[in-house]
Amino acid sequence: MSTTVSQLDEVKTGRWSGGKSPFNVEYGKIMMWFFLTSDAFTFSAFLIYYGTQRFAHLTWPDPDKVFQSIPFVADHGYPLVFVGIMTFILIMSSVTMVLAVEAGHRRSKKEVVWWMVATIIGGLMFIGCQALEWTHLHHQGFWWGHIPTQEGVSPEVALAPYFTKEISEVSALQFANLFFTITGFHGFHVSVGILLNIIVLGMVLANTFERRGSYLMVEKVGLYWHFVDLVWVFVFTFFYLV
Amino acid sequence: MVSQHNDTVEHEGAEHHDGMTKGKIWRVFFYLLALTALEFFIALALVHGGVIEKGLGVNIVYIILTLLKAYYIVAYFMHLKYETFGFIMSITIVFLFIIYFIVLMLTEGTYLKSHYNPFPFWPNP
Numbered sequence: 001m002s003t004t005v006s007q008l009d010e011v012k013t014g015r016w017s018g019g020k021s022p023f024n025v026e027y028g029k030i031m032m033w034f035f036l037t038s039d040a041f042t043f044s045a046f047l048i049y050y051g052t053q054r055f056a057h058l059t060w061p062d063p064d065k066v067f068q069s070i071p072f073v074a075d076h077g078y079p080l081v082f083v084g085i086m087t088f089i090l091i092m093s094s095v096t097m098v099l100a101v102e103a104g105h106r107r108s109k110k111e112v113v114w115w116m117v118a119t120i121i122g123g124l125m126f127i128g129c130q131a132l133e134w135t136h137l138h139h140q141g142f143w144w145g146h147i148p149t150q151e152g153v154s155p156e157v158a159l160a161p162y163f164t165k166e167i168s169e170v171s172a173l174q175f176a177n178l179f180f181t182i183t184g185f186h187g188f189h190v191s192v193g194i195l196l197n198i199i200v201l202g203m204v205l206a207n208t209f210e211r212r213g214s215y216l217m218v219e220k221v222g223l224y225w226h227f228v229d230l231v232w233v234f235v236f237t238f239f240y241l242v
Numbered sequence: 243m244v245s246q247h248n249d250t251v252e253h254e255g256a257e258h259h260d261g262m263t264k265g266k267i268w269r270v271f272f273y274l275l276a277l278t279a280l281e282f283f284i285a286l287a288l289v290h291g292g293v294i295e296k297g298l299g300v301n302i303v304y305i306i307l308t309l310l311k312a313y314y315i316v317a318y319f320m321h322l323k324y325e326t327f328g329f330i331m332s333i334t335i336v337f338l339f340i341i342y343f344i345v346l347m348l349t350e351g352t353y354l355k356s357h358y359n360p361f362p363f364w365p366n367p
Contacts, residue, residue, distance in 0.1 A: 015326075015328075022326070022328060023325070023326055023328060023329040024325075024326055025325060025326075025329055030329075033329075033333055034333075037333055037336060040337075040340075041336075041339075041340070044340045044343065045343070048343055048344055048347050049347070051347065051351075052348070052350060052351040052354075053351075055348065055352075055355065056350075056351040056352075056354035056355045057355075057358065058355070058358065064290070079285075079286075079290075080285055080286060084278075084282060088278070091271070091274050091278070094315070094319055095267060095319075097319075098262065098267050098319050099264070099267060101262075102262055102263070102264060102267060222320075223320055226315055226316075226319045226320045227320070229315060229319075230312055230315045230316065230320075233308055233311050233312055233315065234308060234312070236308075237281075237304050237305065237307075237308040241281060241285055242301050242304055
């Protein structure tokens with residue numbers, strides 16, 4: 001009896017030879033990653049379009065002059081301060097989210113609940129700040145298709161406070177439209193993230209994951225939440241810093 | 243060979259998640275905070291203080307810092323660094339298209355700029 005097998009008949013044990021999960025990632029998590037990749041493409045398209053418009057125009061509203069208020073504290077003179085607070089809130093809520101995921105690995109239900117509550121509060125604070133910022137800009141006259149105007153005054157005078165170089169109505173309009181579209185789309189993502197977090201928090205409280213034996217769902221919703229934070233990092237740079 | 247089939251959720255959870263500990267999470271948080279603080283320092287102290295001028299140079303610095311922050315978020319918070327090489331590639335390679343898109347749109351922007359040039363303000367006074 002021959003016990004040798006031909007090379008073709010040998011059972012392959014490689015990662016991709018079947019019988020095991022080659023990525024070693026659960027299906028739902030892979031799908032969340034692929035969704036986020038496609039969503040990243042959408043945001044990239046928005047931001048690249050913004051960049052192109054800004055690059056193509058000779059003049060553009062100066063972000064330091066458009067965003068210089070701190071609601072309830074100062075109306076002008078403090079560029080970057082309020083958006084700095086917003087950035088800090090979002091990074092902080094990202095950290096509480098990882099801590100929830102980390103607690104989930106240890107199957108510590110109590111910690112998962114508290115860190116998720118902290119994440120949701122962070123998200124709500126961020127959305128609140130964004131609402132304040134939008135309200136402020138809206139009062140100044142910026143909106144989709146609208147730029148600040150004053151009766152009996154030429155557009156150049158009405159727009160003068162927002163420009164450092166020459167003044168352009170087209171640039172101001174493009175800026176207003178893109179600002180509200182992009183931060184609006186991001187804010188919509190944050191709102192969805194808060195809702196998903198609340199649903200998953202409910203499932204944690206209902207012991208769903210305790211029974212399932214794994215807190216993987218916390219991880220999936222966490223991926224989404226970090227992505228929202230990631231997008232904000234780019235929005236912050238291209239709208240407020242550059 | 244069936245015994246090797248290990249796609250139960252529990253097993254996976256335990257297998258490749260020893261990457262992030264509480265200490266590491268806070269360390270990454272401080273990196274992110276430091277990078278953001280650096281951006282603020284450049285913007286408020288250097289640019290507003292008049293040490294350096296707004297322009298391409300500063301923008302490149304901002305973009306590098308932003309990409310660094312993005313790396314820390316994706317690699318550690320989203321845990322991508324600890325996934326298999328194949329999975330990392332399947333997520334990241336496609337962003338080559340974004341780089342290509344940026345190149346295309348910069349070309350397009352240059353063209354637009356040269357055509358806006360004679361008509362900088364609209365409506366023309």
